[in-house]
Amino acid sequence: MISKADKQVEPKSIVPQDHEEDDVEEDDVVDETPGAGGEPIEGGLETIITCYSEETKKKKKKKKSKKKKVQQSDPPRVGLSKIFTNGVYPEGEIQPYKDDNTWRTTSEEKRYDERMAMEDPEITYQSIRRAAEVHRQVRQSARKHIRPGMTMTEIANLIEDGSRALVEETGLESGIGFPTGLSLNHCAAHYTPNAGDTNVLQSGDVLKIDIGVHVKGRIVDSAFTLNFEPTYDRLIEAVKAATDTGVRESGIDVRLGEIGGAIQETMESYEVEVNGKIYPVKSIENLSGHSIGLYQIHGGKSVQLVKNDDQTKMEEGEYFAIETFGSTGRGRVVESGECSHYAKIIDAPRVPLRLTSAKSLLKSISNNFGTLPFCRRYLDRVGESKYLLALNHLVQQGIVQDYPPLCDAKGSMTAQFEHTILLRPTVKEVISRGDDY
Helix, strand or coil: CCCCCCCCCCCCCCCCCCCCHHHCCHHHCECCCCCCCCCECCCHHHHHHHHHHHHHHHCCCCCCCCCCCCCCCCCCCCCHHHCCCCCCCCCCEEECCCHHHHHHHHCHHHHHHHHHHHHCCCCCCHHHHHHHHHHHHHHHHHHHHCCCCCEHHHHHHHHHHHHHHHHCCECCCEEEEEEEEEEECCEEECCCCCCCCCCECCCCCEEEEEEEEEECCEEEEEEEEEECCHHHHHHHHHHHHHHHHHHHHCCCCCEHHHHHHHHHHHHCCCEEEECCEEEECEECCCCEEEEEECCECCCCCEEECCCCCCCCECCCCCEEEEEEEEECCCCCCEECCCCCEEEECCCCCCCCCCCHHHHHHHHHHHHHCCCCCEEHHHHHHCCCCCCHHHHHHHHHCCCEEEECCEECCCCCCEEEEEEEEEECCCCEEECCCCCCC
């Protein structure tokens, strides 16, 4: 920290006070300060004051050294509150509203609404922006460190250890928003490794990385696709463009069915050549984006990836995950493989549980995850064991929802991109936007 400047010392008068003013000539003024030797000084009083000021400069205190700004580590493990000490986190990309909503950008009433929102601890945008900055830093590290030869568990731990450290995980106050999705190739969504998983990333794989982070229940849901050789570059390009289209077309009062049509048009304008054969890129028709509620990853509204007649409108203040999936296969997914993802249902029925183990597990789920999605690795982490029978019983009773992996036809390839947007009163904020996508 820079110290405050020292007060300027006023030089003492060196004109002898016992002489009459008319007896003293300007040229006869003598410097009586130590070391002057009684010799006349050219320049008179002005020169003497300058000499005295030079002496005072030497006596100034040393300035305190500046406090070093905390830097992020590699891989990232420094909590963001230590870097953004004022509690203000970066704003996402701002996109103005279009057509009938352009007036919102300059509306004083809507600006006032935003100021009130920022002052309300339950609504403030700082929570979601903090989660988004965690997401950006963690995924930047993931892009740098993930390489073929790593196991799926190693990749999941790399991402989740970073998320927990940066968001400074504290119970249900802040932490992971949902299990890290690491779906490979024809598998499009809802795969994360369970304990004992031996899958290893290969150089020809197409890996979807779906990361969730939350602060005070405000969830950032954003995903991207990695590949390590160029065969499916055009597939990835198509899906990224389709997601950007969905983000651009979204806005207050926009109908969800119209957004789906725009996404499909962009997605299906691409094709992929593999070993001399041309494959059209298809929107996966039974996957969709969704609104996001407080501690609720699926908030009730769906943004389909194909044209449809849904007349439901987006509304002011809502959060949406705009995610698109493209495929070189049939463009439709089915449940396939061992389940890893689960979530407690918000409005689940109150039913008597016959199994004591199910009652105990439900209490653990409520305390550790609430209504946030979780996976079997997370149950292992909080000390649960031999829980599969109890977990399946909770699913059968309609208290917990299971989310098995969703896959297209074997041999096809799928890709995913996703952003979280906030429909502010004045503008649309793409919360999760970064330099990478």
